[in-house]
Amino acid sequence: MDHTDAIDAFIEAANTTDAERRADLLARALARDVVFWSPLGRGEGRGSVEDFITQVVQGHPAGPCRLVRTTGVDAPGEWARFGWSYVDAAGRTLLSGVDVAHVTPDGDIDEIVVFAGELA
Structure with a gap:
């Protein structure tokens, strides 16, 4: 699995309500x-x-919302970053940010840091 596949699987996991x-x-x-x-x-x-x-x-509390990747995946070597938005059912952005992930040679994310919101 490459960086983008791992990140997209993570985002899909965030959006599914099926626990299995x-x-x-x-x-x-x-x-x-x-x-x-x-x-x-x-x-x-x-x-x-x-x-x-x-x-x-x-x-x-806003009800059913979903995580959306808003940028490509920038992956210099073992690190990756990507932009995201958290949107409500009407498509309004409630929060956005950038995540940074460390990806192992096997393609697993072994560390992820969520940066939510705008920098001052």
């Missing part, structure tokens, strides 16, 4: 011991990413 499908996508995209940095803190393991998805991404 989400777990499969996360297993394809993320190393078992992935380190996940979000605005809410640091988590380790696929379970921490799954918890973030179900509680924060899918549990948003």
Whole structure:
């Protein structure tokens, strides 16, 4: 799996409500011991990413929302970055940002850092 495939599998996992499908996508995209940095803190393991998805991404008070990759994947070597938006059912952007991911030689994301919002 290349960088773009891993990132797109991660985004698809964030958007699916089927727990089994989400777990499969996360297993394809993320190393078992992935380190996940979000605005809410640091988590380790696929379970921490799954918890973030179900509680924060899918549990948003605005109702059903989805994560959309808004840029190409810039991948110099083992690092990748991409832009994203979090949009509601009407297509309005609620939040946007850039994520940076470290990708192993096997194509698994073993670290991901979420940068949400605009820089001052």
